[in-house]
Amino acid sequence: MPAEIFSVPEISCGACQAAIEGALKPIEGIRRPSVDVVAKQMNVDYDEALASRPVLVAAIHEQGYDVEE
Numbered sequence: 001m002p003a004e005i006f007s008v009p010e011i012s013c014g015a016c017q018a019a020i021e022g023a024l025k026p027i028e029g030i031r032r033p034s035v036d037v038v039a040k041q042m043n044v045d046y047d048e049a050l051a052s053r054p055v056l057v058a059a060i061h062e063q064g065y066d067v068e069e
Contacts (some may be wrong), residue, residue: 004053006042007068008060011035016065023059026049 011017017035020042024033029050035042044056057067 002048003043003045004056006021006044006056006060007040008042008065008067010040011037013037019063020029020060020065023063024056027055027059030056049054055058 007028008020012022014037017037018037021033022029023055024042024044027046029047031047033041033044041061060067
């Protein structure tokens, strides 16, 4: 399972953290999404056979946050 770090500059509080983690947890193949509010980053392990970076980015966008590439 690859671990990937996403830069999400709009993260500013625990509610942001909960929204992003909550959006990712139901996606099949996602394991351990973790948002770091201070670093404004999200770390996630996922199974590439079940999920992909575009799927993860879309889930974050649906919560109202941009992801820097």
